[in-house]
Amino acid sequence: MTFRQLAALAVGIALGVCAGAAAAANADEPLRPLPERLGLDHRKVELGSLLFVDKRLSADGTIACSSCHDFANGGADPRPRSIGIHGAASAVNAPSVFNSGLNFRELWNGSAPSLEAFVTGVVQNPKVFGSKWSDVVLKISRDPGLDARFAALYGDGVTRDNIVDALATYARSLVTPSRFDRYLRGDTRAITTEEAQGYERFKSYGCIACHQGVNVGGNMYQKFGVMGDYFRDHGHDTPADQGRYAVTGRDSDRHVFKVPSLRNVALTAPYFHDGSAPTLEAAVGVMFRYQLGRTAPPADRALIVQFLKTLTGERQPELAKAVPQAPAPSAVASAAEAAGRSAQ
Amino acid sequence: MSTRITRLVPSAVAAVVLIGVLAALYAKSSGVDVEKRSRVDGYLRQLKQVDAEWNVDVLKSRMGINANYDPLVSPLPKLRTLRAKLAHELGGVTDPEIAPALAAVGATIDHKTDLIERFKSENAILRNSLRYAPTAVSELDARIDAATRADPARASLLNALKNRADETLTGILRYNLFPDRSTAATLATEVAMLVPLAAGVGDDVGDSLTNFVRHAHVILTQREVGDAVLGNILAAPIDADADRLGNAFDRDFTLSLEKSNRYRHLLLAYASLLLALLAYVGYRLVRSFRVIARVNHELKDANESLERRVHQRTEELSRALDDLKESESQLVQNEKMASLGQMVAGVAHEINTPLAYVRSSLETVQTHFDGFVREFVGAMTRLVDLMRSPETPDTEISDQFETAVAIRDRLDEIPVADEIASLLKDGVHGVDEISGIVVNLKDFSRRDRSQMSRCAIEDCLASTLQIAKPVLAGRHLRRLFAPTTPIQCAPSRINQIFLNLITNAAQATGEEGLITLVTRMADAHHVVVEVMDNGSGIPDDVLPKIFDPFFTTKSVGEGTGLGLSIVYKIVEQHGGSIRVHSRPGVGTKFTVVFPVDSGESAALDSQPVPEIDIAA
Numbered sequence: 001m002t003f004r005q006l007a008a009l010a011v012g013i014a015l016g017v018c019a020g021a022a023a024a025a026n027a028d029e030p031l032r033p034l035p036e037r038l039g040l041d042h043r044k045v046e047l048g049s050l051l052f053v054d055k056r057l058s059a060d061g062t063i064a065c066s067s068c069h070d071f072a073n074g075g076a077d078p079r080p081r082s083i084g085i086h087g088a089a090s091a092v093n094a095p096s097v098f099n100s101g102l103n104f105r106e107l108w109n110g111s112a113p114s115l116e117a118f119v120t121g122v123v124q125n126p127k128v129f130g131s132k133w134s135d136v137v138l139k140i141s142r143d144p145g146l147d148a149r150f151a152a153l154y155g156d157g158v159t160r161d162n163i164v165d166a167l168a169t170y171a172r173s174l175v176t177p178s179r180f181d182r183y184l185r186g187d188t189r190a191i192t193t194e195e196a197q198g199y200e201r202f203k204s205y206g207c208i209a210c211h212q213g214v215n216v217g218g219n220m221y222q223k224f225g226v227m228g229d230y231f232r233d234h235g236h237d238t239p240a241d242q243g244r245y246a247v248t249g250r251d252s253d254r255h256v257f258k259v260p261s262l263r264n265v266a267l268t269a270p271y272f273h274d275g276s277a278p279t280l281e282a283a284v285g286v287m288f289r290y291q292l293g294r295t296a297p298p299a300d301r302a303l304i305v306q307f308l309k310t311l312t313g314e315r316q317p318e319l320a321k322a323v324p325q326a327p328a329p330s331a332v333a334s335a336a337e338a339a340g341r342s343a344q
Numbered sequence: 345m346s347t348r349i350t351r352l353v354p355s356a357v358a359a360v361v362l363i364g365v366l367a368a369l370y371a372k373s374s375g376v377d378v379e380k381r382s383r384v385d386g387y388l389r390q391l392k393q394v395d396a397e398w399n400v401d402v403l404k405s406r407m408g409i410n411a412n413y414d415p416l417v418s419p420l421p422k423l424r425t426l427r428a429k430l431a432h433e434l435g436g437v438t439d440p441e442i443a444p445a446l447a448a449v450g451a452t453i454d455h456k457t458d459l460i461e462r463f464k465s466e467n468a469i470l471r472n473s474l475r476y477a478p479t480a481v482s483e484l485d486a487r488i489d490a491a492t493r494a495d496p497a498r499a500s501l502l503n504a505l506k507n508r509a510d511e512t513l514t515g516i517l518r519y520n521l522f523p524d525r526s527t528a529a530t531l532a533t534e535v536a537m538l539v540p541l542a543a544g545v546g547d548d549v550g551d552s553l554t555n556f557v558r559h560a561h562v563i564l565t566q567r568e569v570g571d572a573v574l575g576n577i578l579a580a581p582i583d584a585d586a587d588r589l590g591n592a593f594d595r596d597f598t599l600s601l602e603k604s605n606r607y608r609h610l611l612l613a614y615a616s617l618l619l620a621l622l623a624y625v626g627y628r629l630v631r632s633f634r635v636i637a638r639v640n641h642e643l644k645d646a647n648e649s650l651e652r653r654v655h656q657r658t659e660e661l662s663r664a665l666d667d668l669k670e671s672e673s674q675l676v677q678n679e680k681m682a683s684l685g686q687m688v689a690g691v692a693h694e695i696n697t698p699l700a701y702v703r704s705s706l707e708t709v710q711t712h713f714d715g716f717v718r719e720f721v722g723a724m725t726r727l728v729d730l731m732r733s734p735e736t737p738d739t740e741i742s743d744q745f746e747t748a749v750a751i752r753d754r755l756d757e758i759p760v761a762d763e764i765a766s767l768l769k770d771g772v773h774g775v776d777e778i779s780g781i782v783v784n785l786k787d788f789s790r791r792d793r794s795q796m797s798r799c800a801i802e803d804c805l806a807s808t809l810q811i812a813k814p815v816l817a818g819r820h821l822r823r824l825f826a827p828t829t830p831i832q833c834a835p836s837r838i839n840q841i842f843l844n845l846i847t848n849a850a851q852a853t854g855e856e857g858l859i860t861l862v863t864r865m866a867d868a869h870h871v872v873v874e875v876m877d878n879g880s881g882i883p884d885d886v887l888p889k890i891f892d893p894f895f896t897t898k899s900v901g902e903g904t905g906l907g908l909s910i911v912y913k914i915v916e917q918h919g920g921s922i923r924v925h926s927r928p929g930v931g932t933k934f935t936v937v938f939p940v941d942s943g944e945s946a947a948l949d950s951q952p953v954p955e956i957d958i959a960a
Contacts, residue, residue, distance in 0.1 A: 029411055114421075204475070209468040209469070209471045210468045212413060213412040213414040213417070214412075219413045220416075221461050221465050222468060223465060226469050226562075248458075291472075292476070293473075293562075294480070
């Protein structure tokens, strides 16, 4: 027993986990609050907000960014698979655009090193927007209003890089501070006791090993199925399920995905790259089994879910100095729903 | 203009070439971008610093000092930016070592990024299992305790299991703190020996044991893998690659610095040369400017003196013109006097002849009167006196009577009365002739000279010939007058023409000369008058000048040289023309053509002509 206690203490020191780390503002917290200032050009944000709902980005004019990134669904796609032009089903469920600027890379398999790279690629992706950039530039520059905005903001007017820049800047403005950020900043009453206990469970059960940092994830890769073969158990192993292997071709990268951010996770169902978990509870269950390789009492899992709900934030337009013309979430949501219905 | 441009082209080309060489040398000499070097150095320094901090953060994460992986992620955008900046700065450098060195830096960064990604994943798994392993053993202990309580018979077996699990956990945790390969092998064996035990201890304990074994296995594996990854991360030579790139760039920089120094010396020499050239050009320019200024000054002086001279000359000319006018009027006066002299001579001659016989008649009458008439009158007076006196003897009366009769008889014998009558008649005739001449003279030079009238050209000729009679003395005159239409003219001026031409003709011929006057109609509207002589003729060299004013062949004082020029002017004023044909030794012919209706009356009225007014 003395050995075990000694060892536990040693582990505690080694991991830097202070047993009494209840002090929310502690710099050693594995989670960090969202930045309070973004320092973005609000005019670019405004321009990006217009492009975000602009269906001219797609080859056939049927979908916009907002078609998959549903603001009413935490900025993510409510459908298990996102739908591109001509009803093409994407291989994955579109993750949230909210706080995406804080991810270390974009896309489930991390193939886009930046938002810019992601936007550049997704417009040309035949299963998403299916456009040629030259066509998009032409269509946008024919819009006198947008053309004037581009001319005012960028020396060279409407170009691919400038459209990408405006959209990426807008995406970066979409941060969602939550109650938990207030808690991390020292407001211990911002979350309930149960939620604080949930956070403790989140850390002690090891979720925190991957879901850490400012974005509660989104800063590393991890194999899906560390402690069990998720894909064999679920009876499918598609190319999209190969994860990062599709990018690097290395066997060690098979089934390796970017650890998703858990901010707004209560809103972004369904879960995982394949949208296979319809509820948060189900997703937490899968994580326990395949990632942590352990079980937990239902009470603890419920506490964790309660904690996760504190990560639901609000878009803070004033943070990005966004202008009133940014699309109203409800309008975008209905548009996206309509698009979704017609696509289905 | 175009020649000026073509003259400028070579200079312009030369200037462009000189400046071009200067610019090229300057560009070559300043080809070394010192700022670029400091930028590249700065980027490389930043790269090494980011790399060093990255290494520290990896170690901190490994040690668990970093609570999250954000510090391992935050260098990624910095590295991306630095790589892009380096590629931008070094993209144009031709040094063969730089591109591979740059690629090596990029490859190393990519490799290290990859390794760190792996490290994060492996480390997360390791930490999870490490965190969970004591809990798993605690769970196992709890279940073993429960199983022991349920079945005390298996207590020793279960306790042994419990102790082995505890020992294994302790071993694993110690290994985690102080890993070494032999311990790992021993621990792996221990863990492997736990596996078969799970079968005989019941489901609860068995599951729990299997769970622990899995995590223990994970710890052993991940620790080793993680250490290997960590070693690779720390060995990833971003530092060395950056140094190699920096050295390559420095070498290239030094080379181009040397090259640019050579060009700088060249530039210096060239600039000095150019400066000298410029100074020379400047000197030349200043000199040319001085020459230009001097020439300009001289030009200005010349201009002023020219102006003065022009002014002077104008004054002289105006004076000369005045003199000329004066002498012209003098000459006109002379001509006038000469003509007058001719006139006077002619008129005197004309008048002299009738005057002579008027005188002789009167003298004869006087002689007769003084002789017979006075004698007869005296005899008659005495007779009457005798007859009146009573005391006069008859004889005396008869004697006296006889005497008177004798005188009367004598008078009868010589018809004195008839003779006197005849003489008086002759005298009257002479006086008539003189009066005719005077009338002619008046006709010739009427006072109202500009008065236009219709006049037969033959009358004018006749009138002129009358005047010119003395000049013509002895010359044969032939008149070939065809009927002509009277012309509109100023007769006195026409007379002046004819007098001049006839006088000239007379002067050109000797005493036996022949002068022919012809009048005829050229057509219905033009009358021709020809004055021909068979005189000496006019030499060819003189002929073109005869109508020039003041031209004369006569000796000084004899002629004014104005005669024919005045003729020409009068003819012109009448709208006519005058031509001359002459052959030396054969004769001369003047042909004057007058329009019947001159229509030049107005001009004639307004234009004064040098007049020869003999009546003045």
